[in-house]
Amino acid sequence: MFLLQKFISNMFISPGIFIIILFIIFIMSLKKRSLGKAKFLLLMTIIGIYLLSIEPIKDIIVQPLEKKYPPITNVQLDKVDCYVILGGGIYDNSPKNLSSLTGSPSKAALFRVVEGVRLYKKYPKKIIITGGIVYGGEKSEGSVYKELMLDLGVSSSDIIIEDKSRTTEENAELTKKIMIGKGYKKIALITSATHMKRSRYIFEKYGIDVMPTPIGYLSRYKKHYKIDSYFPNADNFVDIRSAIWEYIGLIFYKIRF
Numbered sequence: 001m002f003l004l005q006k007f008i009s010n011m012f013i014s015p016g017i018f019i020i021i022l023f024i025i026f027i028m029s030l031k032k033r034s035l036g037k038a039k040f041l042l043l044m045t046i047i048g049i050y051l052l053s054i055e056p057i058k059d060i061i062v063q064p065l066e067k068k069y070p071p072i073t074n075v076q077l078d079k080v081d082c083y084v085i086l087g088g089g090i091y092d093n094s095p096k097n098l099s100s101l102t103g104s105p106s107k108a109a110l111f112r113v114v115e116g117v118r119l120y121k122k123y124p125k126k127i128i129i130t131g132g133i134v135y136g137g138e139k140s141e142g143s144v145y146k147e148l149m150l151d152l153g154v155s156s157s158d159i160i161i162e163d164k165s166r167t168t169e170e171n172a173e174l175t176k177k178i179m180i181g182k183g184y185k186k187i188a189l190i191t192s193a194t195h196m197k198r199s200r201y202i203f204e205k206y207g208i209d210v211m212p213t214p215i216g217y218l219s220r221y222k223k224h225y226k227i228d229s230y231f232p233n234a235d236n237f238v239d240i241r242s243a244i245w246e247y248i249g250l251i252f253y254k255i256r257f
Contacts, residue, residue, distance in 0.1 A: 021045050052240055053232035059219045062243045066193040069214040077123050080211050081184040085116045086171055086191040086199060087131020087141035096147075103144040108192050108242075111216035113145050116190050117152045119213070127154065128178055128187075130162040130171040168199050169253070172206040179208065188213040194242055198249045205257050218242065 022045065028038035051057045089106030096102055105113055109131075116127055127149070131141025140163035150156060162178060165171045179187070186209040191199050193214035203210050218239040222229070 053237045055229040055236055056225055058236040058239050061240050062218045065197050065243055065246055066217055069196045069212045072213045076211050080186045080188040082126040082187055083116050084128045084175055084187045084189050085112050088112055090141050090144045092137045092139040103139050112190050113148055115215040117149055117154055120154055126158050128160045128175055130165055130175050132164045132166055134166050168202050172203045176206045176208055192216045194246050198246050
């Protein structure tokens with residue numbers, strides 16, 4: 001299902017779909033009787049690319065995933081037994097400063113790891129890092145995140161690695177086993193704000209008491225947009241793709257469960 005979800009997400013919002021559309025337009029333009037339809041399809045494609053690259057449209061798509069989950073509070077943190085950081089990708093062969101080791105978290109994962117360390121500094125608790133080797137990499141997500149957390153001052157004895165999971169469902173399943181072994185009841189689930197709705201849904205389906213701990217919001221929640229918000233920006237396109245991935249994932253898991 002993971003591969004199917006990724007394929008559908010990539011087809012709905014990626015350069016690939018526009019390459020296919022533009023190729024169809026090219027074929028249609030070779031035939032005079034299809035030239036009018038080709039021009040119309042080209043115009044629609046241009047409008048689509050523009051809309052998917054501006055901030056107001058990005059916010060319309062992203063905010064329904066994020067708005068339900070505000071940042072965690074001090075009172076809420078006091079009620080959890082441990083922190084759980086969900087894997088979000090790595091660059092497993094990238095060089096690392098001041099070290100002979102390699103590997104660094106992806107942009108999304110870096111937000112999650114830093115938030116875990118920040119909360120740990122305020123309220124020291126055990127940290128479960130969940131994330132294995134995805135797509136034939138050489139290092140697990142958990143091992144790379146642990147290296148960074150050690151550099152940031154987290155005690156090795158406070159880090160528990162789950163390095164077998166490849167999907168959010170496997171994150172939940174294997175984290176549940178660790179929680180049973182350690183006697184943990186309630187977790188602070190640390191993940192990207194757009195990913196929180198799906199991850200909470202899955203973890204709760206596995207009987208885990210979750211305190212949502214979102215980080216890395218993609219919307220700035222402006223009340224009024226300025227002119228530059230309507231300028232095309234590739235970052236908006238990427239953020240929309242991330243949101244579409246989550247919507248598709250939610251549909252898949254709600255069908256399964």
